[in-house]
Amino acid sequence: MATTKADIINQLRKEIFPLQGLKYIPAPSSISTGLGPIEKAFPNGCFPTGAIHEFLSGEPSGAAATGGFVAGLLAPLMQCNGASVWISSSRKIFPTALKFFGLAPDRIIFVDVENEKDALWAMEEALKCNGLAAVVGEMQEMSFTASRRLQLVVEQSGVTGFILRHQPRNINTTACVSRWKISSLASVMEDDLPGVGFPRWKVELVKIRNGKTGMWQVEYYGGRFHISTPAASILLELKRKTG
Amino acid sequence: MIKRFVAVWFRHLNTDWMTRRQPGLKGKPFILAAPDHGKMIITAASPFAQVQGVNIGMAVADARAIIPSLQVFDDEPERPAILLKAIAEWCIRYTPLAAIDLPDGLILDVTGCVHLWGGEQPYLDHIIARLNGFGYEVKAAMADTVGAAWAIARFGQGNFIIDSGGQTTAMLSLPATALRLGPGVLELLQKLGLRQVKNIIGLPRAALGRRFGKELITRLDQAMGHEEEITSPVQPVEIYQERLPCLEPIVTATGIQVALQRLLEKLCASLQQVQKGLRRAVFKCYRADGKIEKISIGTHRASYNEAHLFKLLELHIPSIEPASGIELFTLDALQIEDVSPLQEKIWEGTGGLQDTGLAELMDRLANKIGAGNIHRYLPDEHYWPERSIKTALSLCEPLPIAWQANKLRPIQLLTPPEPIEVTALVPDYPPMLFRYNGTLYKIKKADGPERIEREWWLKDGPHRDYYRVEDEEGRRYWLFKSGHYTEDKTYRWFIHGFFA
Numbered sequence: 001m002a003t004t005k006a007d008i009i010n011q012l013r014k015e016i017f018p019l020q021g022l023k024y025i026p027a028p029s030s031i032s033t034g035l036g037p038i039e040k041a042f043p044n045g046c047f048p049t050g051a052i053h054e055f056l057s058g059e060p061s062g063a064a065a066t067g068g069f070v071a072g073l074l075a076p077l078m079q080c081n082g083a084s085v086w087i088s089s090s091r092k093i094f095p096t097a098l099k100f101f102g103l104a105p106d107r108i109i110f111v112d113v114e115n116e117k118d119a120l121w122a123m124e125e126a127l128k129c130n131g132l133a134a135v136v137g138e139m140q141e142m143s144f145t146a147s148r149r150l151q152l153v154v155e156q157s158g159v160t161g162f163i164l165r166h167q168p169r170n171i172n173t174t175a176c177v178s179r180w181k182i183s184s185l186a187s188v189m190e191d192d193l194p195g196v197g198f199p200r201w202k203v204e205l206v207k208i209r210n211g212k213t214g215m216w217q218v219e220y221y222g223g224r225f226h227i228s229t230p231a232a233s234i235l236l237e238l239k240r241k242t243g
Numbered sequence: 244m245i246k247r248f249v250a251v252w253f254r255h256l257n258t259d260w261m262t263r264r265q266p267g268l269k270g271k272p273f274i275l276a277a278p279d280h281g282k283m284i285i286t287a288a289s290p291f292a293q294v295q296g297v298n299i300g301m302a303v304a305d306a307r308a309i310i311p312s313l314q315v316f317d318d319e320p321e322r323p324a325i326l327l328k329a330i331a332e333w334c335i336r337y338t339p340l341a342a343i344d345l346p347d348g349l350i351l352d353v354t355g356c357v358h359l360w361g362g363e364q365p366y367l368d369h370i371i372a373r374l375n376g377f378g379y380e381v382k383a384a385m386a387d388t389v390g391a392a393w394a395i396a397r398f399g400q401g402n403f404i405i406d407s408g409g410q411t412t413a414m415l416s417l418p419a420t421a422l423r424l425g426p427g428v429l430e431l432l433q434k435l436g437l438r439q440v441k442n443i444i445g446l447p448r449a450a451l452g453r454r455f456g457k458e459l460i461t462r463l464d465q466a467m468g469h470e471e472e473i474t475s476p477v478q479p480v481e482i483y484q485e486r487l488p489c490l491e492p493i494v495t496a497t498g499i500q501v502a503l504q505r506l507l508e509k510l511c512a513s514l515q516q517v518q519k520g521l522r523r524a525v526f527k528c529y530r531a532d533g534k535i536e537k538i539s540i541g542t543h544r545a546s547y548n549e550a551h552l553f554k555l556l557e558l559h560i561p562s563i564e565p566a567s568g569i570e571l572f573t574l575d576a577l578q579i580e581d582v583s584p585l586q587e588k589i590w591e592g593t594g595g596l597q598d599t600g601l602a603e604l605m606d607r608l609a610n611k612i613g614a615g616n617i618h619r620y621l622p623d624e625h626y627w628p629e630r631s632i633k634t635a636l637s638l639c640e641p642l643p644i645a646w647q648a649n650k651l652r653p654i655q656l657l658t659p660p661e662p663i664e665v666t667a668l669v670p671d672y673p674p675m676l677f678r679y680n681g682t683l684y685k686i687k688k689a690d691g692p693e694r695i696e697r698e699w700w701l702k703d704g705p706h707r708d709y710y711r712v713e714d715e716e717g718r719r720y721w722l723f724k725s726g727h728y729t730e731d732k733t734y735r736w737f738i739h740g741f742f743a
Binding site for chain 2: 061063064065068069082083085092093095099106107110111114118125126129130132184186196200201
């Protein structure tokens, strides 16, 4: 009886997803983002594609960390020859570096716009194009109305959108499916060797529709994410300190 | 197919133009003059001056003696050509094949055009009325051949529309000058008393050729329609052109949209039949006041997708000024290419860069924000970071070399690098701390140096020693020292990027 109840609840939950704008709920493990434990936080245990994700960052290095994390997420989406569009009004991203995150930089089209208004327009147009794997837009401000427009577009086209908001003036409510904050963490070198290690970030999932928020420590090397939950990392830290 | 031509003769092209420019000159005697052998010779005289005996070829001083109030303007020898070209372009509303006939006429190939104006007489009347309305005194005639139309327009009396096949009869009573001959031949004909076409036409051809040269034979044949005459239209013919004349001038945006849609429908259908797509197109609106409004578009990939092309053009409709109304719309395919239709994919997955949807998206973006703001990058064989990527020329340009992945590069690059203040323990060691934008950063970990030489064959300058550094909060930077540590301190430190 208990199992049937759980099944019914699961069934009902799945019926709710499309009503909430999550039209494309892929079965778990259909697209592996390599996020491991983080995926448990998502609805249905799978990274929501065909939705808009919002990333907030403060200082310049935060923007770099966000860029790295998003690049790592884009790579599995752009598998099988997919292309994506990167829209920005003040682009700093260096295509060569994207190769490290498993992306083919030549399959990304960079669109430089003059102002945020054009960026939003270009983002909307790009999201309408279902031939794209993903669209990344860098913009400072995004009103609720704008985010809802984008959300409605992706519900039709099924393209995944990433909004990178650098130093937003006000953190308002948006219709995005999730909100992330990525910040840099000190890299870890094995046996305390000198030098700088692989990229390491604190990944905060501040908001997720139909999921659980959380905080993780993520390292990127060898072409995939390596995730440790805070508890585990604290233990690791302790172990390292005490020897 | 029987061709029909209209010859338009501007009786006073230059002076009419002057009157049009300066309405005050109307009804006054004035002349245009140009220096010739040290004298000012009249090249054009207004009708009013001609009535009083001032003729072309007279010296200005003589003319002044006849009419003391005569106004004299400088003539420009190239003006008729410019004027005629502009008028010929305006005449494209009547036929796509309008040619200039220097020094004072136009030749329009009107084959298959006249029914749009309800017959030959209304067509001709319309042209004459419109040109008269602009202030040009014109005579126009229609015939099967250029030569006949030319002759009738200048020397004809009464009937200016020569029925099909009737050109020989119509030209019999015209003077020999009507055959468009050179002065030498004309003089000879005059001397021999062959003053009219009917005198010449009866003579044996062989004798005519021997006596007067090939020119006379050719001109005679051209006028009679035995030999085809080739005109060179001011605008070369577009193979893929659609036209939409309007009964009433169009002034609304909706009207323009409807016209555009109709033209696109026809053009795309004809392109699709031959499996061609459009790369560049221009949509022209001919306004009632003689101006032409234009919209040009370009596509990334040959396309005959009506909806897509409409979207591209539609963006620019607000820039069209209909003013007093648009009489004619044309849509020209300036550049067409073969279309290679992509096979629809059955399985999931996107078409990548070859996707038609992507090409259409690029067109839309390029139309709004400019093609120069859309970039795709390819790796280049340089270590110098700024030169390590180059802009791809097209969406399908293949990778020249593989992306280099063995050297770590910052995900965000500052262009240009920004100067920083640095404290380093030992020369050639990574810095201990640096100050950037007024903030002090303490460095905990560092990697490097990675020396990158400025390729001297491209540009001269100092090399760079790059360090990957991490500060105490885990933020990672890319710093470099430009130049050697020397006593005169020519080195400088810069920050060039942020690592993820």
